[in-house]
Amino acid sequence: MTPPPSRPVDHLALCGERGADALVLKDRTLSFGELEHAVGHLAAWLAHREAQEGWDAGARVASWAGKGWLACIMPLAVPRAGMVHVPVNPVLKPAQVAHILGDSGARMIIGNSGLLDTLSDGDMPAGCAAVEETACEHAAMAGDAMAPSRAAPDDLAAILYTSGSTGRPKGVMLSHANLWLGAEAVASYLQLEGDDRTLCVLPLAFDYGQNQLLSTWFAGGAAVPIDYLFPRAVVKAVADRRITTLAGVPPLWVQLLEQEWTADAIATLRRLTNSGGALGEPLVRALRARFPDARLYPMYGLTEAFRSTFLDPEEVDAKPTSIGRAIPHAEIIVMRDDGTPGGPGDEGELVHAGPLVAQGYWRDPARTAERFRPTPESSQYGGTAVWSGDRVRMGEDGLLYFVGRRDAMIKSFGQRISPQEIEDAALSTGLVAEAVAFGLPDARAGQAIHMVARAAPAVGSDRAQAELPKAMARALPSFMQPAHIHWRDELPRGATGKLDRAGLIRAIESAA
Known part of the structure; x- marks a missing residue:
C-alpha cells in the first residue's frame, strides 16, 4: 500500500480561512493569517540565530512554557526554520529537563522566566542558550518573516520525550509526514469542521496534546489552549469559549463528571475524545448520560506511532469496552504468541504499521531495534512497524479490545x-x-x-x-x-x- 501524500507540518498554518480564528489565547486571538505571520517571523528569527551561532543543520530547539504564544507557535515555526522542536512539559523538574536538553543536544531552550530560573548552571549543557519567551516573541515579531517550508516528508520535525521501561525518558523522532498525516487522520475521523473550537487541556509536550492544535488547524478550526489548576476551570472555559471538542484522559473525565455542568456548557459540545488509558464501561456510561448529544470517541495510541485505533461513536453504547479499529493511515495487526497474525477471537501483541510510525528513538539504536522492527509478511504497507508490547484481543466483529501491558510502566x-x-x-x-x-x-x-x-x-x-x-x-x-x-x-x-x-x-x- 502506498502512503498518502503529505506536506511539511508548518503548512498547517495555511489551512484555514485567513480571517477565521485559529488560536484563542488568554490575552489575544490570532486569525489564520496572523498565525501564519507569527510562524513565519519566529522561524526567521530562529534561522537567523542558527546562522549567527553556526549551528549544524537540524539543530534541536526546546520550549518550556505554559500554553501561551510561544508553546503554540513553536511546533510549526521550528520545523519551518529547518530545525527540530523538543517540547518540554512545564511540570517537569530541573533534573528531568537537564536530561532532555543533554540527550537531545538542544542548542537553545526558550521558556517561561520562572521555569528557566529553576535551572542551575549544571543543568544546562554546554552550548545550550536560554531565552525568555517574551523577549523571544518581541525579537521575532520585530524582524522578517520566512516563507513556508519545502521540507521533505521524511525530514525530522520534532522529538517528543516519553518515559521508557529502563527509566530515562527517551526521545521519539517524528517527521513532517508523521505530524501532517496524524493531523489529517484525526481531523478526518473526528469529522472536524472550520467552525469547531477545541479546548486544549492536555500538555502540548505529548503527542495527544500537540495534536489538539494540529488536527484543529488542519480542519480550519480554532484551538483554545488552557492551563488550569482545578477542573471547574475547564467547565467554565467550555461554556465561555463555546467549545465544541474536548479531549481528555480517564482521570480527567472522572474529575469533570464531579463538577456541575450548566446547560449552556453541555449544549456546545459536539465530541469528546479519550486516550491515555481505557475508559472502562462505568465511565463510558457516565459520559454518555452527562453528554448525550456529544459524540464519544474512545481511542488507543502510543507515542511511537501516534494513534492506532478509534471506536466509532455509533458503536460506543453497544461496545463500551472496545478500542475500535485502525484509524486512517494505520494498519493494525494482532500478532499471536506463535508469531503468526491473528484474526477474530485471537489475542496477541498489537503491531502498528504505516506512515504514522515514528523514525525510532533519538540516538538510541538499541532501544529502537527492540520496538521498531520489520513488519509482518502479511502487512499491506511493509517497511517498519512498531511492536507495542501491549496485548489486545480481536472480537468476532473485528473490533479490538485492550488486554494489558506487558511491561511494568x-x-x-x-x-x-x-x-x-x-x-x-x-x-x-x-x-x-x-x-x-x-x-x-x-x-x-x-x-x-x-x-x-x-x-x-x-x-x-x-x-x-x-x-x-x-x-x-x-x-x-x-x-x-x-x-x-x-x-x-x-x-x-x-x-x-x-x-x-x-x-x-x-x-x-x-x-x-
Missing part, C-alpha cells in the same frame, strides 16, 4: 510513568536503601503509584518515613509522586538475587 492521571525513575529519585535522597515502585488500579488515577521502601540503615526508619515524602516532592513532578509508601525491614528477592517486584505487588494487593 505505570499509567497514572493519563501519564505514562517509569517505575525506575521514581525508584531512582527515592534512592538519590539517601533516605532509603532499596525501593520498588508500581501501579495498582485506582478509580480516580487509573493507577495509583505505590512504592515499597527499606530505610537506609544510617538514617533510620523514623527519619526516613518523616522526610521521604518531602524529598520526593522536590525531586519529581506531582503526577509522579507515590500515593502510598509501604515500609519494610527487608525486601524479598528472587532466585537470581533481584528484588521480587511481582511478589511485592501481590503482597500489597492482598493487604489492600
Whole structure:
C-alpha cells in the first residue's frame, strides 16, 4: 500500500480561512493569517540565530512554557526554520529537563522566566542558550518573516520525550509526514469542521496534546489552549469559549463528571475524545448520560506511532469496552504468541504499521531495534512497524479490545510513568536503601503509584518515613509522586538475587 501524500507540518498554518480564528489565547486571538505571520517571523528569527551561532543543520530547539504564544507557535515555526522542536512539559523538574536538553543536544531552550530560573548552571549543557519567551516573541515579531517550508516528508520535525521501561525518558523522532498525516487522520475521523473550537487541556509536550492544535488547524478550526489548576476551570472555559471538542484522559473525565455542568456548557459540545488509558464501561456510561448529544470517541495510541485505533461513536453504547479499529493511515495487526497474525477471537501483541510510525528513538539504536522492527509478511504497507508490547484481543466483529501491558510502566492521571525513575529519585535522597515502585488500579488515577521502601540503615526508619515524602516532592513532578509508601525491614528477592517486584505487588494487593 502506498502512503498518502503529505506536506511539511508548518503548512498547517495555511489551512484555514485567513480571517477565521485559529488560536484563542488568554490575552489575544490570532486569525489564520496572523498565525501564519507569527510562524513565519519566529522561524526567521530562529534561522537567523542558527546562522549567527553556526549551528549544524537540524539543530534541536526546546520550549518550556505554559500554553501561551510561544508553546503554540513553536511546533510549526521550528520545523519551518529547518530545525527540530523538543517540547518540554512545564511540570517537569530541573533534573528531568537537564536530561532532555543533554540527550537531545538542544542548542537553545526558550521558556517561561520562572521555569528557566529553576535551572542551575549544571543543568544546562554546554552550548545550550536560554531565552525568555517574551523577549523571544518581541525579537521575532520585530524582524522578517520566512516563507513556508519545502521540507521533505521524511525530514525530522520534532522529538517528543516519553518515559521508557529502563527509566530515562527517551526521545521519539517524528517527521513532517508523521505530524501532517496524524493531523489529517484525526481531523478526518473526528469529522472536524472550520467552525469547531477545541479546548486544549492536555500538555502540548505529548503527542495527544500537540495534536489538539494540529488536527484543529488542519480542519480550519480554532484551538483554545488552557492551563488550569482545578477542573471547574475547564467547565467554565467550555461554556465561555463555546467549545465544541474536548479531549481528555480517564482521570480527567472522572474529575469533570464531579463538577456541575450548566446547560449552556453541555449544549456546545459536539465530541469528546479519550486516550491515555481505557475508559472502562462505568465511565463510558457516565459520559454518555452527562453528554448525550456529544459524540464519544474512545481511542488507543502510543507515542511511537501516534494513534492506532478509534471506536466509532455509533458503536460506543453497544461496545463500551472496545478500542475500535485502525484509524486512517494505520494498519493494525494482532500478532499471536506463535508469531503468526491473528484474526477474530485471537489475542496477541498489537503491531502498528504505516506512515504514522515514528523514525525510532533519538540516538538510541538499541532501544529502537527492540520496538521498531520489520513488519509482518502479511502487512499491506511493509517497511517498519512498531511492536507495542501491549496485548489486545480481536472480537468476532473485528473490533479490538485492550488486554494489558506487558511491561511494568505505570499509567497514572493519563501519564505514562517509569517505575525506575521514581525508584531512582527515592534512592538519590539517601533516605532509603532499596525501593520498588508500581501501579495498582485506582478509580480516580487509573493507577495509583505505590512504592515499597527499606530505610537506609544510617538514617533510620523514623527519619526516613518523616522526610521521604518531602524529598520526593522536590525531586519529581506531582503526577509522579507515590500515593502510598509501604515500609519494610527487608525486601524479598528472587532466585537470581533481584528484588521480587511481582511478589511485592501481590503482597500489597492482598493487604489492600
